Amino acid sequence: MEKGERSEIVSIISRKLVPYILLFGLYLISYGHLSPGGGFQGGVVLGAGIILLCLSHGIFLTEKKFPLEKIAFLEAFMITIFILLGIVGLIIAKSFLGNIFPLKKIEEVPTAGFVFLLNLVIGLKVGAGIILIFYSLCERSEK
Amino acid sequence: MNNIPLFLIIIPLFTACLILLINFLKVPSILTKLISLSSIITILILIGFSTLNILIKKQIFIYNLGGWKEPLGISLHMDGLAWFSSLLGIIITLFGLIYSLKEKNYSFKFYFFFFILLSGMQGVILTNDIFNMFVFFEILSIASYILIAYSRENKAIKASFDYLLISSLGMSLFLLGIGFIYQGCGSLSLTGVGKNFNIANGIPPSMFQLAVSLIVVGIGIKAAFIPLYSWLPDAHAYAPTPISAILSGIMIKISFLAIWRIIHILEAINFQHFFLWIGSLTALIPVIWALSQTDIKKLLAYHSISQMGFIIASFGAGSSLSLTGSLYHLFNHAFFKSLLFFSAGAVIYATGIRDLRKLSELYKKIPSIAITSLIGALSISGIPPFNGFVSKILITTSLKEYPLPSFLIFLAGIGTVASFTKLMMIFFNREKAIQENLGNFSPNKIKKIPKALIYPLIFLSIICLLSGIFPSRIAQGISNFILLKDLAYPLKVYSPSNIGKSLTILGLGIFLYLLISTKRGKQISLALRKRELGLNNSLLLVLAGLVVFIIFMKVL
Amino acid sequence: MEFYLTFLLFLIGVWGMITKENLIKKIMGLNIVDSAIVLFFILIGHRQGSTAPIMEKGIKDVVDPLPQALMLTAIVIGICLTALALALVLKIDKKYHTLNISQIEKLSQNE
């Protein structure tokens, strides 16, 4: 993957494109409860943005910015947080993943209750997971 | 109390995540093992707490996920049957964990997927929502694909890939069946499906038949009855030993119990009767292949399918005695098959050889393993006073009205005795194995077996013996507390005629063993061994099985 | 009509899984089967003349949102299976140096 010839155009365009893809991923995550999107879709878009970076700039450079160990730690950490949030919901709101925040009007992002938080956790986890799958298929993990 | 079903799923999941997380902190691996052990013991204690309420007070624990009640939300139900299978699963998993602690230095990834597997199993048992069941089945399957390929040997990876393709096709069929059910009745919770999805409520018969066939064939791939079992021998044989024991001991049974629940809820009585025939064929045909095997674990894997045949056939007969026999045999098979797999694993650990023909006279070197294997073999062949005898007698008594299936099961019993005589020869025969020029195995190379590997074997042997000695109490208990039916039949298992029958099977089995160990018999078994279905034919067989099921449903 | 075409798509996927010799082609067949089932569920929930299930003011008639939620899960599982199968294919290629199923089976029989 990293030895193939890379054209200048692809490299520049993808460099300009990646921030917008990541932004779109974050948008999908944070507005998941109001418009189409959500944790999983946003996470996949985040992961796809990083993968695009890998494809255009080579996996070495990308791995310097996003090291494997940190991504793996992020993934494990997020899923643990998810279950802990569920247990917090169980203790406070009497049901697993129950809402512990006050509910306000629809269409306000920060007051979506628990859903926004869960979407964020899921999104980061899925994004990290997608990048991990890509890294391990490229066999960076076996050193 | 109602939270217990939730915790049975969440604790393994949380443990898995914790194991993954503490690996980043560079802690010693003993901590991983401690966490695993303590989490399983916690689950065991939780199930113990629920015993009184479920069995004596006949309560059903219902937990609504997220506080949404049944028709809208997902709920977890824990009744007697779920309690039984959950407990069985945890006990076998505990033994598998204890065994795995010393067998090899398994990395944290192994324990991570081990707990994901446990969580998926508990989920399949406890959930009362059919789509949720699909999700848990997939969690279970993905964990098992990875664990089967864990050793990274050529055949293990090939087996895992085959299993992945066949099982994914099956799961797709299952999902298609769920789609038909949702289209028909607009409900996904099993209670709602049972109320609304039947022909009396205006569901077109062809749709009902199609949905039931799709679901049964989809799950049936995991329960491994004929003709859907072709993935099983390789997958169970080349997995690490604790995983083989868990897959054979409990996973295929959980899939079968899911079929059991779905058939009961949809009230597909005709279909249940069909299982009598499927079960008796499943009992017989894999035994023929098992007789020809030379790999220790593969022989055991073929016998897992065959014993599932006994369970399924007995389920198909449908009377209260035969249902009790089915559950009793399921319980017994979980214990003696994991005992046999652990013993085989210990033999492989000690000698490093999997081939039956290369091993001999192991009794002198590892007597403890020889004795536990003998107990397992006697149990599976149905020799008194071990537990296999009791449940096989229950099954044959309940199948008396159906002459052909009971004859097939009789033949399967003879084949079982013969192939386990073949297996026992590695411990007790006196000939030198060198006679067939199969390499040089020197008895001095035997490794010492750590005690942690032997403890689970001893416990399992004791359970095998105890559940054979007190047959009527356990049978009554299963019937009264779990199936909620009275066992009308007076239980006299240890009557002279029953013992005579089992001794006849033993004699005929040993005769069959002498037949196959002649030169002609060896040629036939070599020819059989070479004839294995490829991946393409297995996938085709899944479709063929589906067509057979649909045609059968149409005819009746 | 859409249901029949979806069923045809399903059959094409199954046909690819069964008849193709190359392992990657088999995984593609699996992908197609998954997609066909997703399409089937979405068609079940679809009603003519209704709109997407998004909360806004003044919208009453929406399509059934439940199959869509279910299918998100199914897509997640599908990509997991694809990734796992591809990882196994890489390992198989390393061990057997071919991706042709009949050659692999011949090699593993002779071991």
Next chain:
Amino acid sequence: MIIFILILTIIMAIFALQFKNLLNAVIVLAVFSLLLSLIFYLLHAPDVAIAEAAVGAGVATTLFVVVIGKTKRKENE
């Protein structure tokens, strides 16, 4: 409209399975996923459409391409 795109999708599926060059087949599979997500959008399932486009056309395609790059490119029959 939906039926027309669905027929196109089926043709793409057949092409994806029939191409000898695996890289071409993967590209056709990505087109297949995109068309499918268009159908989902027309069937008022925007959530699923986004997921299918991101997963099927984006991530799955790259994974396939990586694996094909690491193994042999041609389907040998």
